[in-house]
Amino acid sequence: METDQQPEPPEEAETMPNREQIQLGDLSRSVTIEITIKNDLHDGRLIELNNKMVQQLKRMAVDKLEGGFGIVYISKQKVPGFNIPVVLKEIDLRHQIGIQSQTQKLGSVTNEKIASRMMHFGIVPLLAYHDDHANKKYYLVSPYLENGDLFQAIATDKGLSKDAMKLRWEIRTKIMYQIACAIDFMHTGNKLRGTVLHLDIKSKNIVLDAMFNARLIDFGIARELKEGDVNITVTTTNVGTLGYFSADQHYVLTKHHDYHNFGVGKYLVCIT
Structure with missing residues (x-):
């Protein structure tokens, strides 16, 4: 029997939990990508991107800085999906001469991921990666x-x-306190990780948010101690930055190397 009522459209298939549609792109070109994202991006679980998403992040960048390791792309507006401005760091191993150099740089990529497991207000978290x-x-x-x-x-x-x-004195004091808290957190191991040595604490590896809260970045040469260990032996003495790291030749690294670097940085904050 005919009726004036229109048949109801079929219900859409239920989407998987925690899935969002992320629009990454500009006015001339955009790509909609479906990816699983936790409600809290800062829970320590890395999001694995694909090449299309990386290219879209590059197009969204308003600043591009070149360094010895590659290029840093800076998006100063909120990126859909992440809902915050982000930095995309590209590490290019093609320009690294020799297998040893490439291996060391690849190791620094792994070391950077250490930061994603350390959720602390004084450490910039790693949100996502693409290999x-x-x-x-x-x-x-x-x-x-x-x-x-x-x-x-x-x-x-x-x-x-x-x-x-x-940088009023109360701001400088806050910066020193927050970085000291971050160092203490890294140096205090737990059941999920051992003690982490940053080994390159300096003013260029401390970044400031809009309220001048300080956070550590760049864990490229960081080392994680095994359970129960108080030091780690390395085969090279080229660790840290000249002027911050001790001039002495060290093969056995301990927490005191971070303390030394922090002391140099604190001195610079106080006298400048």
């Missing part, structure tokens, strides 16, 4: 912090008048 083994390129995604690194903040602050100073 492009075929092209020897590796990508790491982390939050973008508005006020840049401490080195540049100090340099800019020195050129300001006394009345217009950004």
Whole structure:
């Protein structure tokens, strides 16, 4: 029997839990990608990206900085899906000469992922990654912090008048306290990980958010001690940054190397 009622459209298939549609792109080109994302991006679980997503993040970047390891792409607007501005770090091994150099740089990619397991207010979390083994390129995604690194903040602050100073003493004290808390957290192992030595604590590896809260970045040469160990033996003495790291030749690394670097950094914060 005929009726005026229209048949109801079939219900859409129930989507998998925690799935979102992420739109990454610009006005000229966009790609919609379906990916599983936890509600809290900062729970320590890395999101694995694909090549299309990486290319879209590159197109969204407004700043591009080149370094010895590769290129850093900075998106200063909120990226859909992540809902925060992000930094995409590209590590290109094609320009590394020799197998040993490539192996060391690839090891630094693994070391960077250590940070994703350390959820602390004084450490910038790693959000996502993509390993492009075929092209020897590796990508790491982390939050973008508005006020840049401490080195540049100090340099800019020195050129300001006394009345217009950004880095007031209470801010400098807060920066030193927050980084000290981050170091203490790294050095205190737990049932999930051992003690982590950063080994390159310096003003360029400390970044500041809009409220001048300080966080550590760059765990490329970090080392995790085995359970019960208080030191780690290395085969090279080329560790850390000249001017921060002790001039002595060290093959056995301990927590005191981070303390030394932090002491140098604290001195620079106090006198500049």
